[in-house]
Amino acid sequence: MKKLKILKYPDKKLRKIAKPVKRFDQNLQNLVQEMLKIMYKKKGIGLAATQVNIPLQIIVIDKISDLKKPIILINPKIKKKFGKILKIKEGCLSIPIYEYITYSRKKYITIKYYNIYGEKFFLNAKNILSLCIQHEIDHLKGKLFIDYLSPLKKNRINKKLIK
Numbered sequence: 142m143k144k145l146k147i148l149k150y151p152d153k154k155l156r157k158i159a160k161p162v163k164r165f166d167q168n169l170q171n172l173v174q175e176m177l178k179i180m181y182k183k184k185g186i187g188l189a190a191t192q193v194n195i196p197l198q199i200i201v202i203d204k205i206s207d208l209k210k211p212i213i214l215i216n217p218k219i220k221k222k223f224g225k226i227l228k229i230k231e232g233c234l235s236i237p238i239y240e241y242i243t244y245s246r247k248k249y250i251t252i253k254y255y256n257i258y259g260e261k262f263f264l265n266a267k268n269i270l271s272l273c274i275q276h277e278i279d280h281l282k283g284k285l286f287i288d289y290l291s292p293l294k295k296n297r298i299n300k301k302l303i304k
Contacts, residue, residue, distance in 0.1 A: 145175050145193040147183065150236045150285060150302065159191050159198045159281040161216045165259035169199075173213050173257055176201045185234045187273040189280035192235050200277040205270050212264075217254040217278055220263070224248035229272055231286050236298070246275045
């Protein structure tokens with residue numbers, strides 16, 4: 142397996158739309174392990190495969206207080222968003238200069254996903270886990286959290302990144 146590296150904004154590859162995983166094999170398990178290593182090394186709590194230039198619907202999440210072990214989400218789909226809107230500081234490993242912004246996301250979500258063996262599950266997530274999943278699913282759709290910002294704030298980030 143090639144060495145994975147986190148893509149940095151404004152790399153156009155971050156805008157690729159991820160395709161569903163079709164093969165649940167040892168290669169998938171190896172890729173997930175590599176993604177976890179990178180996420181831990183960079184001290185992140187979530188990482189989408191598109192962030193390491195793998196256009197597949199894979200997300201790894203860990204280091205959230207409620208979690209006892211990492212969550213691996215293959216082909217995740219949000220089935221329901223509900224509850225209050227959380228206004229919380231959000232960061233991204235692909236946008237390291239501008240570390241955190243305040244952004245609104247739903248407090249509760251229900252998702253359908255597959256594990257690394259191709260077994261289907263549903264997950265109800267709340268608070269920071271809900272936010273993290275929504276953020277990472279956006280990556281799979283080629284969206285970044287700065288896309289939700291006003292043009293003025295987005296322009297300020299672009300200027301910082303150019304420096």
